[in-house]
Structure formats: C-alpha cells, structure tokens
Amino acid sequence: MSYDLAIVGAGPAGMAAAIEATALGLSVTVLDEQAAPGGQVFRAVESASGDPALAGEFLDAGGALTASFRGVTTIAYRPSSTLWHLAPDTGALSVKAGGASSELAARRVLLATGAQERPVPIPGWTLPGVMSAGAAQILLKTAGAVPQGAVVIAGQGPLCWLLAVQLLRAGVGPLTLLETGAGGALWDAFRAGGLWTGRRLLGKGVALVREAKRRGLQVVRGVRDLRAEGDAHVQAVHWHGGSLPCDTLLLHEGVIPSTHITRALGLDHDWDARQLCWRPRLDPWGATSHPNVAVAGDGGGIGGWEAAVASGRLAAIDAAHRLGKLDAAARDARAAAPRISLRSALSLRPFLDRLYAPAPTVLAPADDTIVCRCEEITGGQIREAARLGATGPNQVKAFLRAGMGPCQGRMCGTVVAGLIAEIRGASMEEVGALRPRAPFKPMTVGELAREPQDAAA
Amino acid sequence: MFRRRPEARPAPRDRLVDVYVAGAVVRVPEGASAAAAVLLSGAPAIRTTPVSGAPRLPYCMIGICFDCLAEIDGVANRQACLVPVAPGMRIEPQQGPRAARPHHNAPEAA
Ligand SMILES: Cc1cc2nc3c(=O)[nH]c(=O)nc-3n(C[C@H](O)[C@H](O)[C@H](O)COP(=O)(O)OP(=O)(O)OC[C@H]3O[C@@H](n4cnc5c(N)ncnc54)[C@H](O)[C@@H]3O)c2cc1C
Numbered sequence: 124m125s126y127d128l129a130i131v132g133a134g135p136a137g138m139a140a141a142i143e144a145t146a147l148g149l150s151v152t153v154l155d156e157q158a159a160p161g162g163q164v165f166r167a168v169e170s171a172s173g174d175p176a177l178a179g180e181f182l183d184a185g186g187a188l189t190a191s192f193r194g195v196t197t198i199a200y201r202p203s204s205t206l207w208h209l210a211p212d213t214g215a216l217s218v219k220a221g222g223a224s225s226e227l228a229a230r231r232v233l234l235a236t237g238a239q240e241r242p243v244p245i246p247g248w249t250l251p252g253v254m255s256a257g258a259a260q261i262l263l264k265t266a267g268a269v270p271q272g273a274v275v276i277a278g279q280g281p282l283c284w285l286l287a288v289q290l291l292r293a294g295v296g297p298l299t300l301l302e303t304g305a306g307g308a309l310w311d312a313f314r315a316g317g318l319w320t321g322r323r324l325l326g327k328g329v330a331l332v333r334e335a336k337r338r339g340l341q342v343v344r345g346v347r348d349l350r351a352e353g354d355a356h357v358q359a360v361h362w363h364g365g366s367l368p369c370d371t372l373l374l375h376e377g378v379i380p381s382t383h384i385t386r387a388l389g390l391d392h393d394w395d396a397r398q399l400c401w402r403p404r405l406d407p408w409g410a411t412s413h414p415n416v417a418v419a420g421d422g423g424g425i426g427g428w429e430a431a432v433a434s435g436r437l438a439a440i441d442a443a444h445r446l447g448k449l450d451a452a453a454r455d456a457r458a459a460a461p462r463i464s465l466r467s468a469l470s471l472r473p474f475l476d477r478l479y480a481p482a483p484t485v486l487a488p489a490d491d492t493i494v495c496r497c498e499e500i501t502g503g504q505i506r507e508a509a510r511l512g513a514t515g516p517n518q519v520k521a522f523l524r525a526g527m528g529p530c531q532g533r534m535c536g537t538v539v540a541g542l543i544a545e546i547r548g549a550s551m552e553e554v555g556a557l558r559p560r561a562p563f564k565p566m567t568v569g570e571l572a573r574e575p576q577d578a579a580a
Numbered sequence: 581m582f583r584r585r586p587e588a589r590p591a592p593r594d595r596l597v598d599v600y601v602a603g604a605v606v607r608v609p610e611g612a613s614a615a616a617a618v619l620l621s622g623a624p625a626i627r628t629t630p631v632s633g634a635p636r637l638p639y640c641m642i643g644i645c646f647d648c649l650a651e652i653d654g655v656a657n658r659q660a661c662l663v664p665v666a667p668g669m670r671i672e673p674q675q676g677p678r679a680a681r682p683h684h685n686a687p688e689a690a
C-alpha cells in the first residue's frame with residue numbers, strides 16, 4: 124500500500140497530525156505498536172473510561188482526541204503494528220503485525236513515537252518490586268491495577284504528583300513521595316520565567332499537589348542517595364538520613380525523547396543541556412535532517428501532550444505543503460493557530476526544566492550501581508573502560524557489551540555517555556550517542572520468514 | 581504485587597480473560613498485557629538474568645527496558661508488556677541463559 128503520509132505513533136502528536144493531514148487532502152496511514160489509540164499519556168483511554176481514579180484530563184481531553192481520531196474513517200489506522208525498519212530515501216516502512224512482516228510505502232514519514240521515562244539508576248533498581256512510575260500508571264490505565272502494600276514514589280516531576288493522586292484515588296496506601304529536587308531549585312526555576320503565560324498549566328500542577336496532600340500523601344523533600352534493598356524483592360528504600368519499608372518502589376526523574384529510531388536513521392541530533400537528553404534537530408515544522416522524515420511530539424523534545432498535538436498539526440501542514448496541497452501562504456495561515464497553542468503549551472517548560480533538573484548522580488551514578496540492566500554492568504566498570512581509553516558509548520559497547528543486550532542501549536545509552544563525559548572531562552556532544560541499528564525491535568525468524576512476497580500489495 | 585479493582589472497573593464493562601502464568605490461572609482485564617498478568621499473578625520473577633541469574637519483573641511497561649522478556653505460547657523472548665492477553669495464553673518465565681539475546685539471532689536488516 125502507498126500513502127502520501129505515514130505516521131508512526133497514535134499518541135496525541137500522531138492522532139492530531141493524522142486528522143489535520145486528512146483534512147488537507149493527504150492519504151494517511153497511522154501505525155502503532157499498541158492495540159488502541161492514545162499513546163502513553165492517553166493509553167487505553169477508551170477502555171478505562173469508567174475508572175474514577177483516572178477522572179480529569181486523561182478521560183476528558185484524551186477521550187475527546189481519541190474519539191475525533193476514530194471519527195476520521197479515511198485514516199488507514201493500523202493498530203498492533205510495529206515499525207522495525209525504515210528506508211527514508213524510498214519511503215519504505217517495514218512493519219510487523221500479527222506475527223508477520225509487511226511493507227508500506229509513503230511519500231513522507233512522520234515519526235510521532237513519543238518519549239520514555241529517564242532511567243533512574245540507583246543501587247537495587249533491578250530488584251523485582253522496583254519499577255518506573257509510568258509503568259505503574261500504565262497498569263492502572265490498562266488493567267485498573269494498583270500495587271498492594273506500602274508504596275513509595277521516589278524522584279521528581281509532574282508525573283509523580285499525578286500518579287500519587289491517581290493511586291490514592293484508587294485506594295493505594297500508605298503512599299509516600301520521596302522528592303529528590305535540590306533545595307533552592309524553586310528560586311532558580313522562578314527566574315526561568317514563563318509563569319504568567321503558563322499560569323493555566325501551573326494552576327493544574329498546584330491543584331494536583333493540593334489533592335495529593337488532602338488525600339494523605341506523605342512527602343519527604345530534598346531526598347538524595349536513594350537505594351533499594353531487599354532479598355529477591357524490594358523490602359526497603361534508604362536515602363541520606365532516612366529509610367522506609369516498602370513493597371513497591373516507583374522511580375521517576377522525568378521523561379526524555381525516544382531517539383532510538385531517529386538515531387538509527389542517522390539523523391542529526393543535538394544534546395539538550397537544559398532537558399539533559401538527545402533530541403533530533405528539527406526546523407519549526409518538525410522537519411529533520413532527512414528531506415522525507417519529520418518528527419512531532421515528545422520524540423522531538425519534551426513538551427507534554429498539548430505541545431504534542433500542536434507540533435503534530437504543524438508537521439501535517441508542512442507535509443501538505445511539501446506534497447503540493449498548500450502553497451506557502453496558505454500553509455503559514457493554517458499554522459497560525461497551532462503555533463499559538465504550541466507557544467502556550469511550552470511556556471512553563473523552562474520553569475519545569477529548572478525545577479525538576481535531575482541530580483548529577485542520575486546521569487553519572489556511583490560505581491556500585493548497575494547501569495546496563497541487560498548485561499548487568501556497573502558504573503564502576505564503565506568508568507574503568509573510559510579510563511582505559513573508551514571515548515564514546517560505541518567503544519564501551521565493544522569493551523563491555525553495555526548497550527548490546529536486548530534493549531540496545533535504550534536504558535543505559537545516555538548514562539554510559541554521562542559517565543564517559545565525567546571521566547574524560549568531555550562534553551556530551553564530544554562523547555556522542557550510541558548508534559543503534561535496525562531492526563528497531565527484535566524480530567523472530569518466523570516473523571521475518573512470513574514476510575509477504577508482494578511487498579507493495 | 582498488583583491487584584485489580586473490580587469495584588472501580590466492574591464486569592461486564594471490563595471483560596476478563598483467563599491466562600496461565602507459570603501454570604497458575606490468572607484473571608486479567610481484556611486489553612491488558614501479558615506483563616500485567618505476571619504482575620497480577622504475584623509471580624516472584626518473569627525471568628532470571630543470563631549473567632548473574634538475578635530475578636526480574638517488568639520495569640517500564642512500554643517496551644523500552646526488555647526486562648519483561650518471557651516465553652509466551654511457546655515463543656521465547658517476547659516483550660510481555662507489548663503482548664495483549666488472550667484467553668488461554670500461557671506465559672512462562674525464562675531462566676538465565678535461555679533468555680538469549682534476540683538481536684543476535686535476527687539477520688541484519690537491509
Ligand atoms: C510511561 C509514560 C507515561 C506518561 N504519562 C503521562 C501523563 O499521565 N500525563 C502527561 O501529561 N504526560 C505523560 N507522559 C508524557 C508523554 O510523553 C506526553 O504527555 C505525550 O504522551 C507525548 O505524546 P506523543 O504523541 O509525542 O507520544 P506518545 O503518547 O508516547 O505516543 C507514541 C506512540 O508511538 C508508538 N510507537 C513507538 N514506537 C513505535 C514503533 N516502532 N512502531 C509503532 N508504534 C510505535 C507507541 O506505541 C505510542 O503509542 C508520559 C510518558 C510516559 C513515557
């Protein structure tokens with residue numbers, strides 16, 4: 124099958140882009156690994172609709188966006204379909220679905236593959252019972268499930284507060300938030316500005332904090348040196364000056380763009396020193412360094428779902444222009460509204476980025492901490508490799524296998540680079556990023572063998 | 581260990597599916613993943629690591645960490661957090677070296 128525009132990801136960015144591009148006369152397909160639209164933020168919103176713990180933005184905004192997306196029946200939506208290879212020059216997408224692989228062709232490709240949570244390497248984070256905060260939220264959204272017993276959320280960022288409220292509404296307890304923010308960060312953050320333009324978003328945050336406290340959330344501030352302990356399962360969390368027994372420990376230090384595919388394609392990336400992550404280099408329309416490929420949503424830099432919607436629309440408008448459906452004047456006129464909402468959605472970012480800047484140990488953890496979960500390689504081993512001459516994550520991979528396991532460095536890549544930068548006194552740009560290769564996701568022999576012969580059928 | 585909240589998500593709105601985790605039957609809402617089934621089952625681990633044999637349970641639930649690799653319906657090394665449950669599905673924990681490194685089996689794509 125051949126389309127004007129193939130969109131990878133049915134989160135807010137991908138859904139908004141698909142709606143806009145279809146309205147502008149493009150033929151559009153949207154593929155997503157998940158069985159239903161929504162992305163990470165609105166994951167399973169259609170089936171979760173009666174759950175009181177998820178009331179608010181998730182059900183309201185998420186439900187409305189997903190319904191509009193479903194309403195445009197001319198979009199060729201392919202759920203449960205994973206992009207595992209992309210040839211940008213020819214626009215050939217290799218997709219695995221239902222145990223087989225097939226090919227699609229598109230004149231332009233929009234990657235709206237979103238973000239991942241920043242890995243939080245602390246001693247003991249590989250123990251069963253320790254997981255990311257987003258993982259617990261996915262369980263609530265997709266299964267209505269909550270952790271039993273004593274639960275601790277450790278880290279920082281808006282998602283910690285949102286999850287705390289959702290878990291408390293769902294009857295979880297006792298629940299404690301160990302906030303890792305540095306003292307004084309608030310004043311620094313105030314100076315970053317954006318508070319007036321961002322007052323609506325700030326109000327949302329304040330309301331969450333109030334509800335969490337009203338529902339009995341225990342909060343410990345200024346936490347550092349986190350450590351999970353237990354024998355085959357987490358039993359306690361320790362930090363500088365305290366400890367708590369717990370059955371589930373949920374870690375969170377913000378989200379970072381998922382750059383696995385964009386890096387594998389060899390697109391230009393920049394190190395974002397404010398958000399401490401790699402991001403693909405984009406123009407104001409989301410166009411990348413490859414003429415046929417664009418990126419929208421959190422995959423291009425963290426902005427949250429409202430920014431993802433706006434950037435998805437902008438990328439769709441640009442696609443329509445490039446494919447001859449809109450002249451430059453019409454493109455610019457159509458872009459005015461999403462540009463305003465993008466600016467408003469991003470207004471609070473400088474404040475949030477300063478307020479929730481992760482501690483240096485998140486990027487360069489102590490020697491005894493496992494950094495590469497797949498191959499069980501510690502911070503100390505990576506520092507040693509850097510001292511012995513490994514200048515970047517690709518060399519460390521050759522020395523130690525870090526980044527060679529099944530996750531292909533999705534978890535350890537940035538931390539490995541952070542450790543090398545520390546030892547060699549180099550910048551993240553000098554150290555560079557892992558260069559992953561296709562397949563983006565592991566393929567079984569069966570999936571490859573069952574590739575249909577008539578690829579463009 | 582995780583629990584469902586039938587009070588908030590009553591049947592029949594939430595349809596339930598029976599699957600097997602290490603042979604034990606677990607009731608899971610339709611649309612949830614095999615990794616969710618493991619966490620609801622209370623199984624102590626979904627796999628042990630090839631290097632040290634340490635137990636693991638799913639960490640990210642969105643396909644990033646690969647700590648949920650399990651044998652599902654006889655196929656090893658599947659990312660359980662990306663596989664929706666189906667009636668009668670069999671999810672088996674993977675032990676040590678059996679948790680092979682799938683990338684190295686896959687031919688390099690063109
Ligand atoms: C676990 C998690 C939970 C979050 N929860 C919240 C929240 O509650 N509130 C909030 O404001 N923000 C939340 N965020 C932040 C979130 O990044 C943004 O709010 C928003 O989801 C970004 O939208 P997006 O469209 O850019 O990407 P996403 O919503 O992440 O959508 C990306 C989509 O791409 C699909 N995809 C990725 N790779 C492939 C592939 N190779 N093939 C096919 N499909 C693929 C994914 O399945 C996903 O559906 C969360 C982030 C994470 C990682």
Ligand code: FES
Binds near residue numbers: 641643644646648662
């Ligand atoms: S739990 Fe992380 S990949 Fe499945």
